[in-house]
Amino acid sequence: MFEARSLTKRYNGLVAVDRVSFQIQRGEILGYLGPNGSGKSTTINMVVGLLEPSDGSVNLDGVSMADDPVACKRRIGYVPEEPYLYAHLTAGEYLSLVGGLRGLARSRLEPRITRLLQLFALFDSRYTALSSFSKGMRQRVLLAAALLHDPDLLVLDEPFSGLDVSAGLLFRTLLQLFVREGRMILFSSHRLDVVEKVCSAVVILHHGRIAARTEMAAMRGAGAPSLEDVFAHVTGEDDYTDVARDILAVMRDR
């Protein structure tokens, strides 16, 4: 089980994340939603150990990130929101770098990389620098890198951005099969339609605090509000018509 307990992050007195707590059970995909600037990425950086929390703790199967960050990080796979990669490397070289840093022996790593490149439809571009890759291709490289070491927890920050329809469908199926083996996923996204289909529970963050937590099963019943309705209600942005009208007015102004 993964548990974030009272996670708080302050920057010079400004509270970016305020006492956020949630759990992910084995076999569960937890959706992590919130408008821009709500503290999603900060929470995720704390979960994967890139950022130290000001307060609170992160535990993976009872092992605390603060006490043993190496053991925790070994079991986490991470796909960041922005596809920051070493763009001068090829996909194979990048996966090789990540695998090597994870301590995977070259004899095991090479066939695994080749197979992953084939399955993620990147094999034909294996000698092409990542700088020439589209956003979707980069996302596929990042996902392959996150899966390379067989993690227990997958932390995904906007993993579907830039993916085409078929890659999106593949990813969705992959995630569902991944958790079926008793693993966990923390899934942060703005794509409510995808979250609705993939996740078993959802946490909505607003102004750095958890504004709602809901099980997806409860929403699928007749007459239940959609995730979009819940999100708009929780974040207080029910109607965007006026803003859209104002934009058009600015556009017409000569």
Added chain:
Amino acid sequence: MTRGPRPTPVAELTRHFFRELFYLRFLTDAGADSVRRTIIAIIAGLFSLTIFFPQLIVARYVALSGRPTPEPYRIALLGGQLFTICLSMFISGLLAALVCQSVFPDETDYRILRTLPLTRRVIFGAKGLALLAFSSIFIAAAVVVFGIGFAVASGGRWAEHSLLIGVCAHATTIGVASACAVAAVLSIHGSIVLASPRSWSKSASVASQSAMIGVLILSLPLIVRTAGDAQFIQSRTWLLYLAPPAWFLGLEQMLQGSHDPYFARLAVCAGLGCVGSIVAIGSCYLVLYRRFEQVASRSFSAPLHRSGKRRRAKTSRSDGRRHPVEAAVTAFTLTTLRRSGLHQIVFTSIVACGVALTVNRLLGAPSLSWIETSQLPSAGMIAVVAAPLVLMFFSVIGLRQTLMVPLELRANWVFRLALDDGLRRHQMDAVERALIRFCLAPSLALTLPLQLIALGPVRSIVEFQLNACAGLLLVEIVTRKWRRIPFTCTYIPARRPLVHTVLLAFTAYTLFVSVGSGLIIASLRNRSIWLILTGTLLAVIVALRRHRLAECERAGVEFEDSLPDDVQLMPLSPT
């Protein structure tokens, strides 16, 4: 409210391209700031030195005018003219090499500008105009300082022509020579890039830029020598036909009214060189103009190398013996050095300084005849013995500096995620391996033939062994406080005051090269000294290595560079 005239697309685009030329394209986002500051500091230093230039020239020619015969003055003047031509061509060529990646419209221009209502003619016209304006600034500066300034300062009673003719001829020559240097560098770069196959286009661009900068720095000792050694111009040697600056000396003599056939031939070479360079650069533009779409878009998905599989298989075999972390960091380091223009340029420039210094020392030996005889004059002996030490010093320092220049800092999260105290040593081993592989081994291998010729087989082996020990000692010293994975840490240049840095570098160089070569020469002459020196070096290397590895286990990996924390407290409070 009044409105100014609306700028035309050509003017707007020319201004954009002109400004872009000042943002060196080989600089990455992460490395840009640090390297730009360093470049500005070097240029500022060189400019400040030019304050002394007229004073030196005036003093020299005043002294020569006082001589009873015109011969020394005229020989020195020829040398001075050649020196200023060389210097202006060097500066113009170096600037052209630094900006050569921005000279032709490329993929970025294609992606952005072709979506706007602009014709190809406007894009190419604006790029050409911007290049012209950019080069004109530096050519004009060269004409003022090295053309007019030198001609005025070098006037004297033994001058063969009036001051006006001298100034006009020298200024024109400097202008033409500088323009030719710019055109030559750009045409070489353009031809290499356009002629290279699709898969090598980017690598060829980066490699040709680094190579040209390296070659230009390598030419510095020869340039410096032209000022003091003008006798060979008088000897009418055919070797000068191979030296482009000498062509322009011929041109200058012709402009001054000389009828010497030797200078006339040199002037013809200058004309041909200018025309050839201009035709070549024009052809590059023309080819690109006609095939803009294919050429600009060919790098969109061009594979980096076709031999990647072979290379990977070869690396895998050698990596099999190493820890995966060390293998990964080593592969990352080597790949980055192979592909990043910025890092190649930093490394090449510093190493070229070392090579230039070595060549200068060897040329400065009283006579090269010592190579054929066993009677070594002391200067020649020192130059031969010091050659590997100089090369190792510059290459180790150069690579260390190169590894410090960051690359895509936002991508270093992969290293942060995989941090492990138990594996840190392997990450650091990769740095040591790179220093040995790229610095020590080539320096020793390159200078071994020279030592075999000059010192004989037995003494060369002894020297090789001592040099290898000295190199390992240097590697241990420079990695003593190294806590970084290459290219992943921010970099604050000039953390120490400039004077401190210069003194430190000078002391380190003196200790390593001058004292080192002295000790090696003593070891070559006395076996006991050799034994003592070898034992001492090995003991120090082992001790430093142990200390470094112990420190490595304790201290964490750095991702943020910091200023020195030894705060100097001022005794302001009353005691």
